[in-house]
Amino acid sequence: MKGRERMGYSFIRFKSIIRKELLQIRRDPPSLAIAIVMPILMIFLFGYAVNTDVNHLPMGVWDQDKSSQSRELVQQFVNTEYYDYLYQIEGYEELQQSIDEGKVKVALVIPANYSTLLDTGKEAKLQLLIDGADPNTARTALANAQLLIQNKSTSIQLQKLEKQGLGPVEMPITLQSRVLYNPNMESLVFNIPALIGLIMQNVTAILTAFTLVREKERGTMEQLVVTPVRPLELIVGKLVPYIGIGMFSFCLVLLTGISWFGVPVKGSIILLVVLSLLFLITTLAIGILISTVSKTQLQAMQMSFAFILPSVLLSGFIFPRESMPMVVQWLGGAIPLTYFLEILRGIFLKGVSLHSLWDETLILSSFTVLICLVAILKFRKRID
Amino acid sequence: MMNTQIAITCSHLTKKFGSLCAVDDISITIPKGCIYGFLGPNGSGKSTTIRMLCGLMTPTKGEGTVLGYNVIQDAEIIKHHIGYMSQKFSLYEELTVEENLDFYAGIYGITGKKAKDRKAELIKLAGLTGRERQLARSLSGGWKQRLALSCALVHEPEILILDEPTAGVDPLSRRVFWDVIHSLSKKGISILVSTHYMDEAETCDKIGFIFFGKLLVEGTPQELKERFDLPNLEEIFIHLVEHEQEPGRRVDEI
Numbered sequence: 001m002k003g004r005e006r007m008g009y010s011f012i013r014f015k016s017i018i019r020k021e022l023l024q025i026r027r028d029p030p031s032l033a034i035a036i037v038m039p040i041l042m043i044f045l046f047g048y049a050v051n052t053d054v055n056h057l058p059m060g061v062w063d064q065d066k067s068s069q070s071r072e073l074v075q076q077f078v079n080t081e082y083y084d085y086l087y088q089i090e091g092y093e094e095l096q097q098s099i100d101e102g103k104v105k106v107a108l109v110i111p112a113n114y115s116t117l118l119d120t121g122k123e124a125k126l127q128l129l130i131d132g133a134d135p136n137t138a139r140t141a142l143a144n145a146q147l148l149i150q151n152k153s154t155s156i157q158l159q160k161l162e163k164q165g166l167g168p169v170e171m172p173i174t175l176q177s178r179v180l181y182n183p184n185m186e187s188l189v190f191n192i193p194a195l196i197g198l199i200m201q202n203v204t205a206i207l208t209a210f211t212l213v214r215e216k217e218r219g220t221m222e223q224l225v226v227t228p229v230r231p232l233e234l235i236v237g238k239l240v241p242y243i244g245i246g247m248f249s250f251c252l253v254l255l256t257g258i259s260w261f262g263v264p265v266k267g268s269i270i271l272l273v274v275l276s277l278l279f280l281i282t283t284l285a286i287g288i289l290i291s292t293v294s295k296t297q298l299q300a301m302q303m304s305f306a307f308i309l310p311s312v313l314l315s316g317f318i319f320p321r322e323s324m325p326m327v328v329q330w331l332g333g334a335i336p337l338t339y340f341l342e343i344l345r346g347i348f349l350k351g352v353s354l355h356s357l358w359d360e361t362l363i364l365s366s367f368t369v370l371i372c373l374v375a376i377l378k379f380r381k382r383i384d
Numbered sequence: 385m386m387n388t389q390i391a392i393t394c395s396h397l398t399k400k401f402g403s404l405c406a407v408d409d410i411s412i413t414i415p416k417g418c419i420y421g422f423l424g425p426n427g428s429g430k431s432t433t434i435r436m437l438c439g440l441m442t443p444t445k446g447e448g449t450v451l452g453y454n455v456i457q458d459a460e461i462i463k464h465h466i467g468y469m470s471q472k473f474s475l476y477e478e479l480t481v482e483e484n485l486d487f488y489a490g491i492y493g494i495t496g497k498k499a500k501d502r503k504a505e506l507i508k509l510a511g512l513t514g515r516e517r518q519l520a521r522s523l524s525g526g527w528k529q530r531l532a533l534s535c536a537l538v539h540e541p542e543i544l545i546l547d548e549p550t551a552g553v554d555p556l557s558r559r560v561f562w563d564v565i566h567s568l569s570k571k572g573i574s575i576l577v578s579t580h581y582m583d584e585a586e587t588c589d590k591i592g593f594i595f596f597g598k599l600l601v602e603g604t605p606q607e608l609k610e611r612f613d614l615p616n617l618e619e620i621f622i623h624l625v626e627h628e629q630e631p632g633r634r635v636d637e638i
Contacts, residue, residue, distance in 0.1 A: 012495055016489075016491050020476065020483070023478075024478055221474075222470050228493075
């Protein structure tokens with residue numbers, strides 16, 4: 001019997017599916033419009049709309065003094081709730097690395113003679129290093145540190161004066177400030193790269209979310225499942241054509257971000273494109289998975305939105321993940337966009353190389369394989 | 385091992401959707417080269433039975449084999465040997481006649497010259513010549529069904545399973561359709577077809593009446609006419625349906 005071709009993977013079938021899918025896309029202008037017009041509309045619309053608020057920044061401390069006074073100082077930083085003391089750092093190299101990797105946004109350096117200088121009434125010089133990639137975060141971090149140190153200096157000065165017998169002194173003016181809203185052009189540098197990621201996720205996931213379910217609704221799936229086609233051939237064959245469309249659309253949005261909004265790419269554009277390709281495949285796979293498990297296009301639409309909304313809020317797109325409760329952070333870790341935002345911001349703003357983005361790259365690759373696998377396993381060649 | 389003269393057989397095939405019993409304990413045997421007609425009103429369970437035999441649905445109870453392959457375990461092997469056509473047009477409307485045929489040829493692993501020859505052969509067989517570049521969407525009902533039949537035949541299946549292929553089709557297309565079915569049967573291809581039309585059923589080698597999921601009677605058209613002493617299948621059909629719908633019978637069935 002014709003046993004050889006019977007159960008195995010067939011490249012001929014795979015190619016036929018790709019060709020058919022391309023023909024269908026070409027004859028369906030609305031879906032092409034979704035892929036091309038929607039991303040551009042979105043980047044123009046949201047490019048001007050996204051803003052951020054900052055607290056609970058991860059802080060590293062290089063405490064060379066290790067005295068009760070230096071610990072008290074760190075505690076005062078923590079008490080402001082703008083800083084979370086997460087890493088104890090030894091040496092400038094480690095400090096630089098922590099900032100490069102994005103583990104800390106703020107680093108405080110306390111000199112070895114800090115407590116001695118304080119006790120003897122001399123000037124103690126502290127150093128504060130701030131990750132300035134996100135101007136909102138940097139400004140908040142800086143302003144609050146300055147405020148804290150000023151208050152501390154003033155209270156020490158007052159204590160001194162009191163000791164000298166000048167009695168209680170009252171400050172003529174006090175001010176407590178917090179940066180809430182920063183709509184100037186520099187915040188775009190932080191927001192546009194993330195926006196590109198979010199837009200690409202939404203558009204590509206929606207593109208593929210309908211491919212299989214449309215066939216179910218139109219009845220063409222019934223004819224397809226009585227053929228020897230394998231789920232792997234069908235699912236990957238349906239995904240491949242959309243990679244091209246997704247990449248075209250990504251390039252349009254990227255160009256808009258760079259030329260219209262004037263956001264420069266500090267790192268390698270090639271690396272950016274390659275990792276974006278990886279992310280596109282991940283989100284296309286998510287769309288296919290949605291399409292596999294839903295029965296109608298309406299269901300697919302609902303599921304897409306059920307996926308898009310949390311990804312906007314939990315990925316670190318609007319709110320820094322550091323300020324979220326632990327459980328919510330974990331949930332964010334299950335969203336591919338979270339890692340792509342790290343990649344985008346890393347390459348756009350910090351100009352980092354693949355070396356610093358290995359974790360994100362590997363996680364995204366794992367997501368892609370896993371999601372495709374689930375879609376293939378979930379795909380049933382049955383209609384009951 | 386298995387009877388090589390049998391194309392399709394099933395015993396006690398049952399399918400329940402919740403509390404509804406769509407197919408109730410159906411057992412049939414279809415010899416090779418035979419045209420077997422399924423008759424019955426809408427919703428009687430014809431389509432569900434066909435779908436179970438194609439491996440599209442899993443039976444709740446009972447079993448079946450197609451060419452000796454089990455419909456549950458070997459569904460994927462069976463799919464290489466059967467051509468299937470559903471009552472609803474299930475090809476790609478936005479593809480042309482030719483593109484639909486090319487797609488299914490590829491899906492069945494047929495390429496190159498073989499695919500080209502087969503395509504030409506099928507277009508001629510279905511009388512689709514001149515419409516190769518027409519979008520399937522723009523074909524009328526009868527033409528769509530002819531195209532669907534061509535796609536179901538692209539891999540030269542040993543068994544053809546047709547679910548109400550001529551429902552709502554113009555008389556000429558119906559004629560072409562049945563001419564093709566008879567010529568295929570002469571070549572030794574086994575055909576399972578469900579229909580509403582008694583004139584079509586008349587030309588089948590064997591027919592089975594299905595009603596409320598049950599197989600009521602089975603036999604050649606001639607046998608059935610003799611058994612019920614009625615002049616034609618239409619009379620038998622009406623007789624059976626009326627008999628089944630008598631209140632007393634329905635109660636003890638439920």
